[in-house]
Amino acid sequence: MAHHRNRGESIRNRGVSRGVVFALLSILLVAAIVVTWRDLGDRINRQADDAAAQCVEGATSVPIIADPDIAPGLAAIATSFTNTKPVVRDHCVTIAVRPGDAKITLDGLTGKWDAESMGAYPAAWVPQSSVWSADLATAKPDLIEGNSRSLVSTPVVLAVSPELAKAAGDQLDWSQIPLLQQRDASLTEFGLQGWGSLRMAMPIGAQSDASALAAQAVATRVTRTTGPLTTADAESPRVTSSVKAMLGGAPLSPDGTPQGAATAIANAADPAKAEIHAVPITEQRLYQITKTDQPARLSEVIPSGPTPIADYPIIRLSGPEVGDVAADAVADFISYASQPEQLKLLTELGFRGDAPMPSATATVTFPRTRDPMPTPEDGAIVAINRVVYGPTSVPASSAVSPAPSGTAGG
The missing domain is CATH 3.40.190.10 (Periplasmic binding protein-like II)
Structure with missing residues (x-):
């Protein structure tokens, strides 16, 4: 006698295996986890970048004292540097260049710094010459960080x-x-x-x-x-x-x-x-x-x-008054100021460096x-x-301020 296959049984026997379904679901789950993890990592990185750009540690001003002849040029470079919105150790930094008498600065560094009369303690000092760096190195060598270098001369x-x-x-x-x-x-x-x-x-x-x-x-x-x-x-x-x-x-x-x-x-x-x-x-x-x-x-x-x-040596200073942020900011500033387009702000004042010099004059x-x-x-x-x-080794501070640039005897 002929036997006929039951329709319901046929349908059940042809159904998809539970193991295959589970495997497919597992693959989808793993893929979702990977995508989610990558998205989370990207989000964390973006948040870190955003936090750095937003200076989560706040703004910091880094003072530099410079010889009055070079101070205007360095200040112009510092303004340009600030416009790049530099961030150092999550701090938005600005470089504040101010002119200063070399003897007063040396006396403050080797003695007691009076912030009220002398301004903020500098992270770097740019005197006119090694006449001053030699005296500082002799009196307090620990105050000097690394080797001094010059941008111009x-x-x-x-x-x-x-x-x-x-x-x-x-x-x-x-x-x-x-x-x-x-x-x-x-x-x-x-x-x-x-x-x-x-x-x-x-x-x-x-x-x-x-x-x-x-x-x-x-x-x-x-x-x-x-x-x-x-x-x-x-x-x-x-x-x-x-x-x-x-x-x-x-x-x-x-x-x-x-x-x-x-x-x-x-x-x-x-x-x-x-x-x-x-x-x-x-x-x-x-x-x-x-x-x-x-x-x-x-x-x-x-x-x-x-x-x-x-x-004009750039003397990077060290000690408890100069924090890591200030030290790193000075290093970044020196690197920035060494670029030819920045050095021209100094050479156009008559200094010699790796940038075009002014035209010759009658003198x-x-x-x-x-x-x-x-x-x-x-x-x-x-x-x-x-x-x-004399015995004090360094020039006496003049009571007469240096005259502004112009004609001799003008």
């Missing part, structure tokens, strides 16, 4: 009258200066009758690093040192007597500054009878005070021998420095400072 030259520059030409050597300073009628050596001695001022007031740097150049030349001036050479009787000879015949600057002496030379009615014939000054400062002169009332003379350089032509003087040992710098500035 400027050579030390002699500001003289155009008549003296024409007569001296390239005949003047750093080693001659002590004798020219001491000997009566020494300028007859250059055919200048009735001019008397060199009469080179050696200012020790505000921003007078050029005096100490000129003394370093003389010391390097008289000892015939080919490398950095050593402490032993700087302390030798020959160097001490040479530097003292420079100082002994030096007329006083009207306000204790190189700029004041240069202005006196420019304003002299008769250059032969002027009380000051020459003064060491940075090329940058000479450019600033003479850039509109036409014709020139001053000239720059670069004596033969190694040329001293004002290097300053920015000649190539063929023989830059190696930076002396810290001990040698301090030894020369002691002779130039």
Whole structure:
């Protein structure tokens, strides 16, 4: 007898296996978990980025004290840096550059910092030259974080009258200066009758690093040192007597500054009878005070021998007053300021660096420095400072504020 398959049984036997259904559901569940986990991770990362961008730790101002000549340029770079909205350790940071007297700053760093009269404790200091960093390194080496570096520099030259520059030409050597300073009628050596001695001022007031740097150049030349001036050479009787000879015949600057002496030379009615014939000054400062002169009332003379350089070292400071945020912010700022488009804000002021220089003027032509003087040992710098500035080692703060940029004697 024929048998017929039951319809209901046939349908049940052809149904989908429960195991297959469970496997499909498991795959879908795992996929959903993976997608959810990735979305959660992305959300966490976005929240972290948003939190950083929103400065969850708040705003922080990082102070830097700089020499008055370089402070305006650094302040302009700091403004540009702030406009990039930098965030350091979840802090929105701004760099606050302010000009400061070097001696007051050094006294505060090596003694007790008075925030009420001196402002906030700096995270970095940019003095005019290593004259100051050497003194700080000698007095309190632990205050300096890492090695100092420079963004720009400027050579030390002699500001003289155009008549003296024409007569001296390239005949003047750093080693001659002590004798020219001491000997009566020494300028007859250059055919200048009735001019008397060199009469080179050696200012020790505000921003007078050029005096100490000129003394370093003389010391390097008289000892015939080919490398950095050593402490032993700087302390030798020959160097001490040479530097003292420079100082002994030096007329006083009207306000204790190189700029004041240069202005006196420019304003002299008769250059032969002027009380000051020459003064060491940075090329940058000479450019600033003479850039509109036409014709020139001053000239720059670069004596033969190694040329001293004002290097404007960026001294990063350490200690309990300088937190991690400030230290990192200074490092970021230095990196930013090193970019050529930022450096031009400094070189356009007359500093030398990795950016275009201003056009030559009637006074300053920015000649190539063929023989830059190696930076002396810290001990040698301090030894020369002691002779130039006296037992306190560093220049006395001038009561007269540096004059604004403009024409000499303007």
